[in-house]
Amino acid sequence: EDQVTQSPEALRLQEGESSSLNCSYTVSGLRGLFWYRQDPGKGPEFLFTLYSAGEEKEKERLKATLTKKESFLHITAPKPEDSATYLCASLTDSWGKLQFGAGTQVVVTP
């Protein structure tokens, strides 16, 4: 059975304290691995798509990487506005059906 697991469930950081979020996946036939950011009561906001092991994508303080079994989202020198829930999701079929992990809730304090 396909599974996407995120850790930790919650992460509290001081402003400027870099850290990494983990997304491990056991799926057959990965077509894409996606990272989203979600603020409370809002829809997920797209961040990155990764397709193959070794791939890396960067945007401002965020960097996503992919291996054959997991993906990492690195947050460098976070700011309070980086506080959100970060979701990863796998795509394994041609219908666009996403399987989400449970998310990591990140709180960055000044």
Added chain:
Amino acid sequence: DTEVTQTPKHLVMGMTNKKSLKCEQHMGHRAMYWYKQKAKKPPELMFVYSYEKLSINESVPSRFSPECPNSSLLNLHLHALQPEDSALYLCASSHLDLNTEAFFGQGTRLTVV
């Protein structure tokens, strides 16, 4: 433009009411989705439409009835809902067969009383 627009933003309905949620996108996407999200949980897929035809129904109760009138619009008709159906309902769209990202709307916060 990477916007998916959902209306209304908030909806309170009684268990005997009929209401509809609406979703619109103008990105030329031919796949559209409804997801349901409960508090502190990830989104769960309900329906997939591809080329305006229902492709996937994730065993959703018949009190939820989706409709795709054209390639830009997606509706979700609600009837005889239960309080446990209260949730954030998310619409999303994506290209088909390109393995690219889905874009989500801001959701409709539904409360069933």
